[in-house]
Amino acid sequence: MMEINHSKIKETNRKKIITLLLEKNEITKLDISRKLDISITTVSTNITELKDEGIVEEVGSLESTGGRKAIAIKLNENCRYSIGVALTPNHIKISLVNLKKNIIENIRVRHKNDGIENIIVLANENIGIIMNKYSISSEKLLGVGISLQGTVDFKTGIVKYCYLLGIKDFNLKEKFEHLNVPIYVDNEANLSAYYEFLNRKDILNNLLYISITDGLGLGIIINGKIYRGDNNSSGEMGHMKIAINGKKCKCGAKGCLEAYTSMNSLIDNYNEVSSCNILDIDEFEEKYIQKDEVAQKILDKYLKTLSLGISNLIMILDPNSVIIGGDINSLLKDKIEVVKKNIYKDNLFTDENSCNISIASFKESYLLGAAMMPIEEFLEIK
Ligand SMILES: [Zn+2]
Known part of the structure; x- marks a missing residue:
């Protein structure tokens, strides 16, 4: 003893x-x-x-x-490194950071989303390239953090469900264990919330991070820790139902918030109403900036639905801080006042002074959060 x-x-x-x-x-x-x-x-x-x-x-x-x-x-800040990997439906993003949390290199590789095994091969190949380039042995690597948009059992590294990459009950952790370093697999919104929190931990204990990308996720930080729920399924805000027999969601159900508020829903709605064929959020933003009437109407409606979702969330958890992030930041950055107005109008329970709603300060914070995980675990006093 x-x-x-x-x-x-x-x-x-x-x-x-x-x-x-x-x-x-x-x-x-x-x-x-x-x-x-x-x-x-x-x-x-x-x-x-x-x-x-x-x-x-x-x-x-x-x-x-x-x-x-x-x-x-x-x-010696380059004595140890950490690698963050984000597996998104179109890209593998890899970030190499040193012990001082400085980003040494970011790479982004496009993939065809033609099966998880191919994506894993490509990810491992690129981790190898980056480790070779900086002569990083497994002794110098604190670990690899992996982010994806899905439900993950953090302890086992098993992805329970990630429909964007087409996987179910898949042990992702073991595919990287040949590196002989700790491997951490977590949900993208959790990691984004974690990264935002690490940068504000002197002023905050709790934080909610809404991640709007191809899906809509929620990262919950309570007392400085990621809240994962008893079954690792917390934060599935995108699949809260907001309509009975509503729009079909990618998860297979109907009326999910995500079906109305993911980035794709904006693009699909625009194409449907205007009979155009825009392909991504940048094109939508361009239309909006050019004062395209359809784009403006669609964004207005979008903000109302998003605000409704956030308002419900605030009612349940009463947080001091809600951060909206993901790939939609640049479009929403001037819209935060509209969102606040939507949320706090007719709201007897909370107001702007008790809950601050803001747009995320970092881009791709899920990738950085993934890279921070091995460092924080290395330094954590248990
Ligand atoms: Zn759904």
């Missing part, structure tokens, strides 16, 4: 020191000892170990708060 406690304390001290070094550019051992309230002997032992592992390095001398010159310690 004693030994377990001892190794736990040792691990905790080590993580505390790395976390402090991540915040500071350069710091002396004495200052580490003071800031963390750990004995100087323990700090020295840890620093020696971290130096041997290539995680920290000594840099020149620095005036310590004790007044004497002392050797400064710096984190």
